[in-house]
Amino acid sequence: MYKRVIPSILLRNGNAVKGINFNSWRQACDAESYAKSLSIKQADEISILSIGNVNLPSVLDRLNNISRNVRTPISYGGGLRSLSDIYALMQTGVDRFILNSLAFDDPSLCSSIISEFGSQAAVASIDIAYKDNLIYRYNAVSRKFAEIDLSSTCKYLLEIGFSEIIVTAINCDGTQSGMANHLLSCFDDLCFKNRILFSGGIGIPEHIICPLSHHSVSGVLIGSSLIYTRYTLSDFHSVVSASFKLRSLYHV
């Protein structure tokens, strides 16, 4: 199985945005065009996340338009609070759903959803910040931080039935200064093998080498560096090819 490089698109009020440390949101690009170009450039997967107050029906409309031109897997998270939300989501061409708040607020509902659609379609997402050797989970609904043990929290998410977990380090998010590699030791347990998608801080293609070298990390999410720097998806593919193994790409 190949390691994955997954561009992420953040939607806020229907617009694609980027931020720094989960703040300072600025309009980034047109989501439909960007997703289409990522698909043509053969992205391994595209992760779309809605933030802020989510008007799900209008987001589903956008996802319909986005997925029409995308031939690569799409995962989506944001504003999903019920089984019927997931049913509606799957009709749009999205392949996997991402649950953050719901995973902690109502794990029993998550289990029910997973029993309908399968673990393979279910991704958990956890946003964390770290300071003085302590790790905190950020609750986007209450906007509060709570101290956690990252390893046992992620084990709990796997026990609910999620097949993968997106771990986003807020300290690094949008900074392009490198990923929170020191957190990788939280996933040394073999139960995490190929179960973690690491996110936050990628600025240059070489930043992906360390996390992708860890057994737990099956893929990395890339945000700002594909939009605000000179690097393209092809540059990241070159690093994967040099350091790991790259899937066969077609010359387009």
Next chain:
Amino acid sequence: MSTVGIINSPYSNIGSVYSLFSDLSHSVSLLNPSDDFDHDLIVFPGNGTFSKTMNWIRENSLDSKILHRVQSNKKFLGICVGMQIMSHTGYEGGKTPGLNYLDTETKLLDKPHIGWSSVSLPRSLDCNMSTADFFFMHCYGVYDDSGIHTDYISIYHENYNLFCQFHPEKSGFSGINLIKYFDKS
């Protein structure tokens, strides 16, 4: 083929499959259980658990309809769970009888398999490539009863049927090419 009917399973990523075949300039319909299966190609899309999918098939009396189709001389494409249901038994969501078309059972993998992997393509498809990379998204795999092969089956082609554990509709150019070859076969 010019007409494609996609079985509208409530658990499937139906939008993806629909847009792929639309892009390939086919006339595409979403099929409700009461609709006729007289299209040039019938597709059972992926996503959903084995037990929920089989329960839905049986509740809607689709089992004999699907079996009739795969035994006919008209094309059928089963993707992911659409392949798994051809087994005699599946274990996802509890032990559940499948359609019993293939001598296989659908069992839990050691670990979820999410990502791109290389697949050896059957010669019967007459592709110009012997291997290609496709996107997989599954926690259960189809294993043949003979026990000769220890790995799950990624792809199976026979006569007018193509069964894929991976998702061709999400496998970029590899997936598009595979569908084109199946179209011509």
